[in-house]
Amino acid sequence: MKKINLIAFFTCYIFLLHAQQANIAPQQKAKSASDAANPKAVATDTLKQKLTKADSAKSLVRTAADLKSGTSQDVLSSFFKFAYQNLSDGHHFQFNSSLFAIKAKTDTSLWIDTNYNKNVFLRNMVVGIDVGLDSTNKFKSASLSLTYAIVNNRDKSIFDFSTGRLLDHYLKIVNPLYKDALQTYHKEHPAEKDYTNAVNYLFPDIHHPRPKLDSVPKRFIEIIDSIKEESKYSEIKNFKALNMLDSLKDMYNTISGLMSQSSLWTVGGKVTTSQSNTFSKVNFNSEYLKGITRNNTSMGLELDIKANLDIYDTTAMTQKYNRNVLSGTAGINWIIYKSKKTQKSYVEFKPALAYNNVLHGGLPGETKSKFTGDGVLRFRVTDNLWIPFDIKYDPKAGKFFGFLNITSNFDWLGGNKSTKN
Amino acid sequence: MKKITISVEFKQWGHGFINIIPSDFKEWDPTVTSSKTFNLDPGDYTITYSTVTGGGGSISITDDTGAELASNDLAAGMDTGNFRLTI
Numbered sequence: 001m002k003k004i005n006l007i008a009f010f011t012c013y014i015f016l017l018h019a020q021q022a023n024i025a026p027q028q029k030a031k032s033a034s035d036a037a038n039p040k041a042v043a044t045d046t047l048k049q050k051l052t053k054a055d056s057a058k059s060l061v062r063t064a065a066d067l068k069s070g071t072s073q074d075v076l077s078s079f080f081k082f083a084y085q086n087l088s089d090g091h092h093f094q095f096n097s098s099l100f101a102i103k104a105k106t107d108t109s110l111w112i113d114t115n116y117n118k119n120v121f122l123r124n125m126v127v128g129i130d131v132g133l134d135s136t137n138k139f140k141s142a143s144l145s146l147t148y149a150i151v152n153n154r155d156k157s158i159f160d161f162s163t164g165r166l167l168d169h170y171l172k173i174v175n176p177l178y179k180d181a182l183q184t185y186h187k188e189h190p191a192e193k194d195y196t197n198a199v200n201y202l203f204p205d206i207h208h209p210r211p212k213l214d215s216v217p218k219r220f221i222e223i224i225d226s227i228k229e230e231s232k233y234s235e236i237k238n239f240k241a242l243n244m245l246d247s248l249k250d251m252y253n254t255i256s257g258l259m260s261q262s263s264l265w266t267v268g269g270k271v272t273t274s275q276s277n278t279f280s281k282v283n284f285n286s287e288y289l290k291g292i293t294r295n296n297t298s299m300g301l302e303l304d305i306k307a308n309l310d311i312y313d314t315t316a317m318t319q320k321y322n323r324n325v326l327s328g329t330a331g332i333n334w335i336i337y338k339s340k341k342t343q344k345s346y347v348e349f350k351p352a353l354a355y356n357n358v359l360h361g362g363l364p365g366e367t368k369s370k371f372t373g374d375g376v377l378r379f380r381v382t383d384n385l386w387i388p389f390d391i392k393y394d395p396k397a398g399k400f401f402g403f404l405n406i407t408s409n410f411d412w413l414g415g416n417k418s419t420k421n
Numbered sequence: 422m423k424k425i426t427i428s429v430e431f432k433q434w435g436h437g438f439i440n441i442i443p444s445d446f447k448e449w450d451p452t453v454t455s456s457k458t459f460n461l462d463p464g465d466y467t468i469t470y471s472t473v474t475g476g477g478g479s480i481s482i483t484d485d486t487g488a489e490l491a492s493n494d495l496a497a498g499m500d501t502g503n504f505r506l507t508i
Contacts, residue, residue, distance in 0.1 A: 167473050167499065168436055175438040175448055175471060182442050182467070196505075203469040205493055205502030245471055249499040252473070 069345045070378045070386045071304060071333040073409045075287050076149050076266055077101075077126050083407040087390075089132070090140050096128035096147075124149040130272075141280065145270035153262035154291070167248055173236055174244045178202050181224045189219065201242055216242060261291040282311045289333075300335035304350060312361070323361025329354040329374060346380045354392075370396060384410045423508045424485040427468065428456035435474030435495070442467045454478070461508045468504040482506065 073081065079101040085092040100122035104110045110119060125148050132141040186195055194217045204210035224241040227233065239247060265288045274280040287306040310325045331352025338345040357369040373393035378386050390403040429437050429451050439449045441459060444466070449457050470480055472495050481492035482504060491504045
């Protein structure tokens with residue numbers, strides 16, 4: 001049966017990938033045909049600039065989503081998520097999407113950064129459906145869920161829009177200043193060594209390491225300080241002459257590091273229907289995620305706290321039970337490996353302590369409250385595909401249980417996407 | 422006069438600020454993967470760059486025959502560097 005489920009999952013996955021490709025191709029063909037028929041339609045600079053800006057924003061948002069941990073994507077999907085879960089109560093096929101991702105499929109103007117920034121509600125609201133099958137692969141339940149991020153401080157796309165713009169703003173001022181200073185110094189002192197030291201101090205790279213500060217000619221520093229006095233450089237007149245780019249680099253790294261530690265807090269609800277009951281379960285949940293280590297390391301830790309209230313209308317042994325169950329988990333998501341270069345997470349493990357309390361309507365022989373140990377070990381196979389392995393430990397029974405899941409966070413945005421690291 | 426072409430590749434997104442010194446060229450600030458050709462008189466030149474990228478990229482200089490004169494990888498985040506060229 002498991003094989004059948006896996007085959008069904010991969011069939012759905014391949015279908016979705018095919019649909020994605022099929023969606024891109026007609027758009028490209030239609031665009032080419034349209035261009036040929038009416039060249040003026042796409043020839044204006046304004047339109048080109050808008051498209052470039054939207055594509056650039058799309059790349060930026062896509063990058064930001066890739067940088068999120070697998071756990072973070074589980075808490076709040078950036079775009080679309082398709083998952084197969086083999087849980088204790090059967091098999092589940094889940095599809096989630098942010099409202100933004102759905103709307104952006106028909107309104108590409110949402111990708112223009114100002115529009116993207118404005119649509120907070122669409123970005124923070126995720127809708128989902130879940131179809132559950134029993135162990136004989138017969139329909140068991142269907143669910144509709146809504147999740148909203150009431151605090152979403154780790155939206156790195158917004159960070160990059162704002163910080164990227166800020167960096168651009170300062171680089172537009174610093175860069176011509178350094179160019180003017182180097183040109184002026186080069187005219188006055190064409191001697192190779194001093195000029196080279198000045199260039200390598202300002203613009204070091206792997207082939208041109210930064211020389212010592214005292215090797216930079218004093219006259220060059222005087223020139224920078226003198227140019228800095230011009231009114232067009234008033235915004236940076238308090239920056240140290242030789243360290244303006246370093247200051248900007250530090251600023252970027254510091255804010256980027258703080259960003260990964262920021263909090264994400266969601267609230268949500270889920271209504272489940274089954275063959276026997278129109279509303280067999282109503283769930284209210286809340287989840288809080290906060291990074292507790294710096295961004296620029298090859299590992300990381302995230303605090304993950306989740307609370308659930310499940311209100312059941314259950315039939316067991318021909319008797320109806322109305323029962324309420326309160327549950328919670330508190331865990332630390334350990335990002336075991338992430339690429340230092342791309343900051344993408346590849347291996348994560350989240351051990352957690354889970355607590356269940358049957359507030360009302362306990363089933364015969366059921367323990368009212370119990371603690372269990374949970375763990376999720378997840379591997380990133382591609383940019384889009386995660387393989388999470390749920391491990392549960394029941395201390396009373398002294399048994400481990402394992403459940404293999406497959407999760408695909410895909411953007412369905414169209415266009416090529418680099419997967420290099 | 423000799424033509425050189427500066428090309429930048431941003432793996433995901435980026436913005437570059439590129440200078441040619443000494444010259445009267447205004448800075449070139451590409452925001453997408455692109456290239457630009459410059460006509461330079463014989464002499465010694467310094468090409469400086471500072472970039473902000475997601476996922477890094479590369480910058481290279483080729484002559485009018487397409488031969489690569491110099492290249493550097495761009496680190497993700499903010500990066501700087503320079504090339505020295507004799508035309």
